[in-house]
Amino acid sequence: xxxxxxxxxxxxxxxxxxxxxxxxxxxxxxxxxxxxxxxxxxxxxxxxxxxxxxxxxxxxxxxxxxxxxxxxxxxxxxxxxxxxxxxxxxxxxxxxxxxxxxxxxxxxxxxxxxxxxxxxxxxxxxxxxxxx
Numbered sequence: 499x500x501x502x503x504x505x506x507x508x509x510x511x512x513x514x515x516x517x518x519x520x521x522x523x524x525x526x527x528x529x530x531x532x533x534x535x536x537x538x539x540x541x542x543x544x545x546x547x548x549x550x551x552x553x554x555x556x557x558x559x560x561x562x563x564x565x566x567x568x569x570x571x572x573x574x575x576x577x578x579x580x581x582x583x584x585x586x587x588x589x590x591x592x593x594x595x596x597x598x599x600x601x602x603x604x605x606x607x608x609x610x611x612x613x614x615x616x617x618x619x620x621x622x623x624x625x626x627x628x629x630x
Contacts (some may be wrong), residue, residue: 502543504562505619508552512559514543514566518596525598530585535559538578538605541568544598556581557606561616564608577613579606 501524502514515521521544528534528546533556535545545563547555564570564577586601593599 502566504558506552506555506558507619508554508558510552510555511548512545512555512562513548514545514562515596516543518594521596525587525589528584528587530583532584533559534582534584534587535563535606536580536600537563537567537569538580539567539569542566557612558616560606560608561612562618565613565616565618570613575610577608579608580604581606 500516501520502516504512504514506512513524513527515524524544524546525534532549533547533551536542542563543566545559547559551559560579560581563579567577569577580600580603582600582603586603588599588601589597590599
């Protein structure tokens with residue numbers, strides 16, 4: 499499974515889906531205690547922080563999510579991100595591929611300037627491996 503990947507300033511790896519099918523594959527790998535991000539509006543990657551986040555990782559993951567969202571491409575403004583744990587993700591039979599429901603959502607407002615000034619640190623091999 500090849501995902502968009504990012505190494506945070508603190509050395510934590512994030513994975514992000516590239517499309518509906520890839521988001522589906524990514525969510526299948528989420529552990530109950532891991533943090534996941536998605537925009538409030540449809541059309542963004544799910545972003546997964548692998549392992550325990552360090553200080554600053556939650557904000558950075560939210561910026562990555564916002565930066566690759568359809569909402570950002572359309573508005574170039576502040577973006578509302580939903581943050582939730584893997585254990586709060588669910589899927590019903592009637593949900594299309596790449597679509598999930600979530601409970602216990604926390605809201606993060608990512609400011610336009612944070613997205614513009616963000617320097618991405620992509621990881622060259624965006625594959626999710628055992629041990630993450």
